[in-house]
Amino acid sequence: MSALLSENPLLQACTLPPFDAIQAEHIEPALDSQLATNRQRVEQLLLNEAIGADQFLASMEQWDDELAQLWSPVGHLQGVSNSEAMRLAYDACLPKLTAYATEMGQNTGLYRAYKRIKEREDFASLSEARRRSVENALRDFTLSGIALDAASQQRFGAIQQRVAQLSTQFSNNVLDASMGWSKHISDVSDLVGVPAAAVQGYAEAAAEKGLVGYSISLDIPAYLPVLQYGDSRELRQEMYLAYNTRASDQGPGAGQWDNSAVMQELLALRHELAALLGYNNYAEYSLATKMADTPAQVESFLMDLAEQSRAVASADFEELAQFAEQQGQGSLAAWDIPYYSEKLRLQKYALSQEELRPYFPVDKVIAGMFEVVNRLYGIDISPDEAQCWHPDVRFYQLRSNGQPIAQFYLDLYAREHKRGGAWMDDCRVRRSLSDGAVQLPVAYLTCNFTAPTKDLPSLLTHNEVTTLFHEFGHGLHHMLSEVDCPGVSGINGVPWDAVELPSQFLENWCWQKEVIPLISGHYQSGEALPMELLDKMLAAKNFQAGMQMVRQLELGLFDFRLHRDFDPAAPVPIAEVLARVRDQVAVFKVPKENRFQHGFSHIFAGGYAAGYYSYKWAEVLSADAFSRFEEEGIFNASTGASFQTQILQRGGVQEPMALFINFRGREPSVEALLRHSGIRSEEC
Numbered sequence: 001m002s003a004l005l006s007e008n009p010l011l012q013a014c015t016l017p018p019f020d021a022i023q024a025e026h027i028e029p030a031l032d033s034q035l036a037t038n039r040q041r042v043e044q045l046l047l048n049e050a051i052g053a054d055q056f057l058a059s060m061e062q063w064d065d066e067l068a069q070l071w072s073p074v075g076h077l078q079g080v081s082n083s084e085a086m087r088l089a090y091d092a093c094l095p096k097l098t099a100y101a102t103e104m105g106q107n108t109g110l111y112r113a114y115k116r117i118k119e120r121e122d123f124a125s126l127s128e129a130r131r132r133s134v135e136n137a138l139r140d141f142t143l144s145g146i147a148l149d150a151a152s153q154q155r156f157g158a159i160q161q162r163v164a165q166l167s168t169q170f171s172n173n174v175l176d177a178s179m180g181w182s183k184h185i186s187d188v189s190d191l192v193g194v195p196a197a198a199v200q201g202y203a204e205a206a207a208e209k210g211l212v213g214y215s216i217s218l219d220i221p222a223y224l225p226v227l228q229y230g231d232s233r234e235l236r237q238e239m240y241l242a243y244n245t246r247a248s249d250q251g252p253g254a255g256q257w258d259n260s261a262v263m264q265e266l267l268a269l270r271h272e273l274a275a276l277l278g279y280n281n282y283a284e285y286s287l288a289t290k291m292a293d294t295p296a297q298v299e300s301f302l303m304d305l306a307e308q309s310r311a312v313a314s315a316d317f318e319e320l321a322q323f324a325e326q327q328g329q330g331s332l333a334a335w336d337i338p339y340y341s342e343k344l345r346l347q348k349y350a351l352s353q354e355e356l357r358p359y360f361p362v363d364k365v366i367a368g369m370f371e372v373v374n375r376l377y378g379i380d381i382s383p384d385e386a387q388c389w390h391p392d393v394r395f396y397q398l399r400s401n402g403q404p405i406a407q408f409y410l411d412l413y414a415r416e417h418k419r420g421g422a423w424m425d426d427c428r429v430r431r432s433l434s435d436g437a438v439q440l441p442v443a444y445l446t447c448n449f450t451a452p453t454k455d456l457p458s459l460l461t462h463n464e465v466t467t468l469f470h471e472f473g474h475g476l477h478h479m480l481s482e483v484d485c486p487g488v489s490g491i492n493g494v495p496w497d498a499v500e501l502p503s504q505f506l507e508n509w510c511w512q513k514e515v516i517p518l519i520s521g522h523y524q525s526g527e528a529l530p531m532e533l534l535d536k537m538l539a540a541k542n543f544q545a546g547m548q549m550v551r552q553l554e555l556g557l558f559d560f561r562l563h564r565d566f567d568p569a570a571p572v573p574i575a576e577v578l579a580r581v582r583d584q585v586a587v588f589k590v591p592k593e594n595r596f597q598h599g600f601s602h603i604f605a606g607g608y609a610a611g612y613y614s615y616k617w618a619e620v621l622s623a624d625a626f627s628r629f630e631e632e633g634i635f636n637a638s639t640g641a642s643f644q645t646q647i648l649q650r651g652g653v654q655e656p657m658a659l660f661i662n663f664r665g666r667e668p669s670v671e672a673l674l675r676h677s678g679i680r681s682e683e684c
């Protein structure tokens with residue numbers, strides 16, 4: 001056993017993961033061994049009452065990092081190079097990791113040790129980062145119920161378990177209700193207007209069921225083409241009602257997978273959990289770990305945006321209604337809106353993402369993006385060497401003033417056994433080592449672009465270019481960190497209503513006329529994207545921005561008020577909370593059967609309860625941060641240095657509001673977002 005462990009590549013100290021050597025069979029034994037070692041170490045550490053605060057924290061950081069370094073390539077390979085053996089090993093390990101985390105989060109000895117550190121006279125002598133990470137640790141202990149008496153602690157645990165069960169049940173109901181309905185069509189003339197590729201998909205779906213004709217499910221790729229392009233109003237109405245009554249007491253599956261009781265119980269349990277910890281409601285509990293301070297602040301943030309956007313949203317709707325009327329559609333129902341919107345979009349801006357591809361070969365885009373970063377932050381990026389998990393993966397090094405500061409893997413193309421989407425993850429976090437050296441940060445950047453072929457380079461749509469900039473923005477937040485304490489280095493310890501600031505911020509550069517020549521060049525002629533096309537893209541970007549804005553605000557307000565105002569003695573029906581919000585902000589009426597909320601998984605099955613507002617919150621921050629560059633020059637190096645030193649290098653060391661104010665000289669304002677989305681004109 002020990003001989004095997006001594007050869008296990010996941011247990012060897014190494015600067016970068018040995019991707020060539022890692023096999024599925026290494027994973028579980030390595031994790032078991034590391035967890036056992038860490039448990040033993042923590043136990044020993046807690047016996048040592050004389051240990052200094054710095055030494056205590058350094059030990060905990062070291063052991064957490066050993067575990068993180070072991071797990072990082074495993075979690076990563078699970079996403080980008082998924083094999084049956086790898087998945088089995090991963091699935092076997094996940095419960096062990098969760099159990100370990102829960103155990104540490106509920107370890108009263110550890111809690112007391114952190115509390116003692118906080119109360120020591122020399123606490124102030126610790127570094128700012130270490131102080132912050134101690135405070136975060138204490139907050140997390142408290143939020144996991146550690147300070148409660150035994151009976152309350154037991155109730156707390158029971159609530160958490162039940163909440164997890166209900167969330168799963170909520171998703172399962174939505175899934176079952178979606179799968180439990182489909183529309184069978186035998187006459188293709190009912191599908192006039194729907195793109196051929198979608199119709200082909202319906203025919204294949206029918207054939208799979210042994211049916212003749214077409215079968216349309218409620219999965220988005222099948223559902224949306226009918227709503228957006230189907231000329232048959234009757235079919236659109238039927239599909240709309242089936243989709244928007246899923247898992248409810250209405251529509252074709254009424255009562256069969258009804259989430260009503262699940263939602264009520266979830267709200268009551270969340271409220272009780274928050275009350276056990278001393279909060280007035282779940283909204284307060286949610287904000288304990290976020291950038292926003294108080295429920296009143298979130299409410300006025302959302303209402304302020306709503307008041308400023310509603311007139312433009314109404315005008316958007318008015319334009320749509322007039323357009324539909326010209327097309328012979330007198331009054332617009334909910335199932336007409338996507339349909340006429342697509343027609344209007346096409347009439348106003350005949351521009352497809354596919355037309356843009358030839359101008360964005362991936363190598364040109366990447367070189368241009370590096371140039372942007374160089375001009376902003378003086379960072380040089382060059383290819384570097386490392387073991388990778390696939391021949392297409394690239395590896396780069398970042399240097400500042402000639403000194404290495406970070407590295408990253410770039411995995412660009414979609415392929416089999418790789419999860420879809422795009423994301424940034426950390427491979428190594430920046431931290432100081434016991435010998436005084438610094439471990440430099442390393443990131444994984446993953447995308448799913450079309451791979452090159454024999455004849456064509458990989459060509460990106462502008463949406464994909466934006467995605468690349470977005471993920472690189474997260475990557476820079478991780479890699480430019482100057483914080484040596486891992487708990488608050490890079491994106492660690494950054495509240496999730498603030499973590500999208502650096503990523504959405506960097507997206508702005510893809511839309512600038514000065515940047516387009518850097519990131520575009522026709523793959524045949526080398527010609528940069530013509531400015532007329534950029535102008536068209538900019539105009540199309542804000543199509544129906546008012547309507548989209550109030551829709552997001554409706555969801556944010558609904559979620560927030562639902563959790564803030566819940567009263568266990570007299571619960572207001574969920575539908576009523578939503579109806580009141582709609583009366584205030586929506587610009588068109590939905591039919592009375594609409595039960596959108598019964599499928600709102602973000603807040604009933606995901607992590608967004610009393611946190612859906614975060615999307616808009618982060619957009620406001622990134623737009624406002626970018627507006628300083630609009631004022632001072634989008635390549636102004638001293639503005640770039642200011643963003644780098646005040647935000648990107650600072651991780652979670654300070655409250656994000658304080659960091660933002662340091663950079664912007666004032667609190668965030670919604671002006672820039674309203675202007676960028678065309679809701680407020682340039683002059684105001």
Ligand code: ZN
Binds near residue numbers: 470474500503
């Ligand atoms: Zn993001």
